[in-house]
Amino acid sequence: MNKIIQKQYFSPKVVEFVVEAPLIARSRRAGHFVIVKVGEKGERIPLTIAQSDVEKGTITIVVQSVGLSSEKLCNLEEGDYITDLVGPLGKATHIEKYGTVVCAGGGVGIAPMLPIIEAMKKAGNRVISVLAARNKDLVILEEQVAKYSDEVIVMTDDGSHGQKGLVTNGVESVINREQVDLCVTIGPAIMMKFVSLLTQKYNIPTMASLNTIMVDGTGMCGACRVSVDGKTKFVCVDGPEFDAHKVDFDEMLMRLKAYN
Amino acid sequence: MTRQEYMKERRSEPWRDELRRSVKAKERGERPRVHMNELDPEFRSHELKAEVNQGLTKEQAIAEAGRCLDCGNPTCVTGCPVEINIPTFIKNIERGDFIEAARTLKETSALPAVCGRVCPQEKQCEAQCIYIQKMGKEPVAIGYLERFAADYERLNGIIAEPEKPVSNGIKVAVVGSGPAGLSFAGDMAKRGYDITVFEALHEIGGVLKYGIPEFRLPNDVVDVEIETLRKTGVKFVKNCIIGKTISHEDLRAEGFKGIFVASGAGLPNFMNIPGENLIGVMSANEFLTRVNLMDASSPDSDTPVQKGKSVAIIGAGNTAMDAVRTARRLGAERAMVVYRRSDEEMPARAEEVKHAKEEGVEFLTLHNPIQYEGDDKGHVQRMLLQKMELGEADASGRRKPVPIEGATEWIDVDEVIVSVGVSPNPLIPSTFTGLDVTKWGTVVINQDTMQTDLSDVYAGGDIVRGGATVILAMGDGRRAAEAMDKSLQAN
Numbered sequence: 001m002n003k004i005i006q007k008q009y010f011s012p013k014v015v016e017f018v019v020e021a022p023l024i025a026r027s028r029r030a031g032h033f034v035i036v037k038v039g040e041k042g043e044r045i046p047l048t049i050a051q052s053d054v055e056k057g058t059i060t061i062v063v064q065s066v067g068l069s070s071e072k073l074c075n076l077e078e079g080d081y082i083t084d085l086v087g088p089l090g091k092a093t094h095i096e097k098y099g100t101v102v103c104a105g106g107g108v109g110i111a112p113m114l115p116i117i118e119a120m121k122k123a124g125n126r127v128i129s130v131l132a133a134r135n136k137d138l139v140i141l142e143e144q145v146a147k148y149s150d151e152v153i154v155m156t157d158d159g160s161h162g163q164k165g166l167v168t169n170g171v172e173s174v175i176n177r178e179q180v181d182l183c184v185t186i187g188p189a190i191m192m193k194f195v196s197l198l199t200q201k202y203n204i205p206t207m208a209s210l211n212t213i214m215v216d217g218t219g220m221c222g223a224c225r226v227s228v229d230g231k232t233k234f235v236c237v238d239g240p241e242f243d244a245h246k247v248d249f250d251e252m253l254m255r256l257k258a259y260n
Numbered sequence: 261m262t263r264q265e266y267m268k269e270r271r272s273e274p275w276r277d278e279l280r281r282s283v284k285a286k287e288r289g290e291r292p293r294v295h296m297n298e299l300d301p302e303f304r305s306h307e308l309k310a311e312v313n314q315g316l317t318k319e320q321a322i323a324e325a326g327r328c329l330d331c332g333n334p335t336c337v338t339g340c341p342v343e344i345n346i347p348t349f350i351k352n353i354e355r356g357d358f359i360e361a362a363r364t365l366k367e368t369s370a371l372p373a374v375c376g377r378v379c380p381q382e383k384q385c386e387a388q389c390i391y392i393q394k395m396g397k398e399p400v401a402i403g404y405l406e407r408f409a410a411d412y413e414r415l416n417g418i419i420a421e422p423e424k425p426v427s428n429g430i431k432v433a434v435v436g437s438g439p440a441g442l443s444f445a446g447d448m449a450k451r452g453y454d455i456t457v458f459e460a461l462h463e464i465g466g467v468l469k470y471g472i473p474e475f476r477l478p479n480d481v482v483d484v485e486i487e488t489l490r491k492t493g494v495k496f497v498k499n500c501i502i503g504k505t506i507s508h509e510d511l512r513a514e515g516f517k518g519i520f521v522a523s524g525a526g527l528p529n530f531m532n533i534p535g536e537n538l539i540g541v542m543s544a545n546e547f548l549t550r551v552n553l554m555d556a557s558s559p560d561s562d563t564p565v566q567k568g569k570s571v572a573i574i575g576a577g578n579t580a581m582d583a584v585r586t587a588r589r590l591g592a593e594r595a596m597v598v599y600r601r602s603d604e605e606m607p608a609r610a611e612e613v614k615h616a617k618e619e620g621v622e623f624l625t626l627h628n629p630i631q632y633e634g635d636d637k638g639h640v641q642r643m644l645l646q647k648m649e650l651g652e653a654d655a656s657g658r659r660k661p662v663p664i665e666g667a668t669e670w671i672d673v674d675e676v677i678v679s680v681g682v683s684p685n686p687l688i689p690s691t692f693t694g695l696d697v698t699k700w701g702t703v704v705i706n707q708d709t710m711q712t713d714l715s716d717v718y719a720g721g722d723i724v725r726g727g728a729t730v731i732l733a734m735g736d737g738r739r740a741a742e743a744m745d746k747s748l749q750a751n
Contacts (some may be wrong), residue, residue: 023505043561083462084498088505216549219685221542222530257638258539
């Protein structure tokens with residue numbers, strides 16, 4: 001059973017849970033995700049694993065309350081159980097020594113980026129993390145990110161923390177001053193689209209971790225399909241990470257609105 | 261004693277001999293086949309969860325059982341992939357011993373109430389019945405009778421406690437809880453093995469739960485059969501993906517001596533035509549999973565589903581029939597099956613096609629979609645169909661559909677459900693090192709032993725066959741159980 005061991009608010013709408021899941025903790029790698037379902041009639045939603053502790057047998061997930069299912073999850077307390085939790089799913093991030101890696105994360109996307117930042121650092125890369133959010137309260141995990149980054153650049157829409165501006169401003173400032181070998185981006189689809197357009201201009205290889213609508217998360221239904229290089233791919237089994245320059249972000253943005 | 265000898269022995273029991281002689285064969289042969297009571301088409305086409313087939317009454321079942329000639333060499337049995345002792349169970353119905361009939365079914369079938377409902381009997385047992393083979397008459401309604409006996413036992417709450425076999429202490433794992441896995445688990449548990457079934461989803465049953473709708477196979481029918489397996493000692497672990505949550509090596513380390521892979525063919529095929537990623541175009545698996553597994557059309561379910569007014573289902577297999585009839589029940593005013601071949605080639609069960617037609621489903625045969633167009637929000641609005649004709653027969657003897665040049669037609673749709681087949685899930689082949697797969701992604705097995713290239717790993721069902729039927733999957737489960745048992749006992 002998947003008991004909630006610890007609950008912590010990053011902001012009124014962003015919650016971090018440490019959940020008992022020993023088998024997942026043991027087999028997960030950076031980039032993997034889980035599917036959770038709250039309640040017997042609950043919906044299956046995907047969430048990336050932010051951290052895991054093999055010894056304690058726990059995984060950490062970070063949830064932003066944006067709708068019915070994420071709100072139900074955010075309302076759970078320490079000691080409660082998550083009805084269903086399955087994983088680790090998807091392909092793990094391809095980690096190797098690239099050189100200088102810029103990790104561009106937006107909002108709650110910073111959580112799933114954390115394990116990638118850690119793994120990239122441990123693989124010997126120079127890691128520059130660009131964290132972006134609407135305001136100071138929504139910048140999460142800054143300390144943990146700093147632990148595995150050579151430099152952290154914080155961007156806020158209103159300038160309440162770090163520099164004022166968008167994630168792309170932060171990334172471009174790095175590109176303008178030094179050689180960047182790889183960019184990794186996780187966040188809202190619209191943000192990833194603009195990071196991708198920027199790095200394409202500079203010919204910097206870029207990976208995006210896509211967050212589409214999912215049902216089963218095991219390749220059974222195709223709800224999560226995206227066009228990559230003109231071919232249909234399933235995010236849950238072929239991804240969630242893809243070459244950002246080949247992703248049809250406009251189609252993805254359209255499909256995300258299917259149930260709005 | 262061989263299976264045949266056992267069947268002969270049962271046939272020669274005195275009551276059976278007497279029953280056979282009580283009515284002349286000629287007289288039996290003149291009796292008409294019963295017809296299943298069904299819900300009214302107009303009523304049922306709005307009822308998602310009401311089972312269409314109402315089952316036989318006792319009187320109907322006894323009358324139909326009386327048609328069976330109790331052949332000395334029962335050819336019907338050869339048409340059944342799990343070789344149910346058909347004459348024995350039917351004669352028990354005729355003499356009114358319905359519980360003994362149910363017991364006979366369970367000798368070889370883990371899920372008789374399911375098979376009686378979903379098997380394509382017209383291609384299996386009933387196709388081999390002497391009535392159709394030699395007498396030019398409608399075959400004995402074996403499927404109806406199987407369902408009757410299994411339902412009688414369940415509905416009267418007298419399900420015989422399964423015999424608790426003596427444990428042999430050998431641990432065996434099953435990957436997937438669909439028909440193949442359940443059938444294998446049932447057979448192995450009877451032999452005394454310590455069986456654990458691992459399921460990736462949050463419900464046990466595979467396609468019986470996420471795929472086949474309640475109006476054809478009620479969930480509680482499936483649950484009762486699963487409960488019977490549990491009572492035999494089978495353990496079930498949900499939300500666990502072998503290859504992801506637990507590896508093959510982990511299973512070995514935990515002492516599992518054999519693994520039966522029955523992970524199915526869940527990967528939906530798309531046609532890769534323009535507009536297929538528009539909103540409102542989805543796989544049958546997605547549509548049926550939302551409605552069946554997630555209960556998306558109920559107000560208390562958190563999962564949404566689109567309810568189209570003009571819905572096209574592409575394909576004409578059983579899955580397509582399930583999807584189109586479900587769409588109709590969710591309120592589609594126009595529900596269409598679009599199929600590139602003709603009526604004759606439709607792979608769906610005859611009864612489902614008949615039911616769909618009665619429920620107002622339109623059949624656009626010899627039509628093939630080539631493009632979808634959406635509105636400014638990306639929602640599918642219309643489809644372009646290419647009209648087809650049948651050309652020369654191909655190597656398999658099926659006539660190939662070819663486009664009629666210039667004959668196309670736009671039809672307005674607000675939902676399209678793609679049901680053009682499934683491929684094996686690549687998860688197991690990609691995480692079990694050393695497993696040989698074909699170019700279609702199916703796992704390669706030794707046909708005699710069901711064994712893969714890995715000596716402890718056996719496989720069966722759709723992961724070996726590609727998308728096939730429930731009963732073939734169950735037959736594979738039985739054969740794999742027999743083979744694995746032989747091999748484990750020899751060691």
